[in-house]
């Protein structure tokens with residue numbers, strides 16, 4: 243018997259709308275209606291996928307709840323799992339040093355991952371795990387409602403842009419998906435092993451800074 247083709251988890255459906263998760267006290271919430279604390283409360287001690295059994299800490303996200311720029315990575319690594327915060331350790335230091343190229347500081351941005359719990363031995367997240375976890379990320383995005391989403395690496399890029407193409411081909415330009423301007427680029431951790439990607443990531447961050455300068459906040 244032929245198996246049904248499984249839908250790839252993504253930010254938007256084919257019609258360009260974002261699925262809505264049931265949040266207590268809200269009926270089909272609008273952008274910026276639900277707080278990050280409410281979403282975190284729904285997550286609780288999540289065991290919706292097997293990663294709940296192997297994590298040390300659930301890594302929800304951190305940063306400015308009203309950020310204009312939201313960064314999305316792949317999933318927690320070892321340090322993040324131990325500390326319960328995304329982008330600590332070497333990848334976090336690398337990201338901090340890159341933010342200045344876009345005129346940003348760490349306190350300006352919000353950072354979250356596609357999945358909230360560390361895959362054992364830092365293996366890639368499985369499609370079922372992304373499917374289970376992605377409603378929480380969608381609600382974080384809806385809560386913050388940033389102007390720009392920066393996708394760090396393939397998993398975030400493919401989730402947000404609803405594509406199977408890799409970041410190597412997609413980076414270097416901006417995309418529009420619904421309300422969001424999207425910038426796919428390399429994950430800072432990847433540049434630790436691929437030093438030739440670092441200047442490309444730096445160029446992307448300068449492009450982000452130029453976009454922000456060209457699109458000042460409307461009061």
Ligand code: SF4
Pocket residue numbers: 285288289290291292293294295300357358359371374375
């Ligand atoms: S990865 Fe996401 S869905 Fe899986 S247990 Fe952790 S929070 Fe829940």
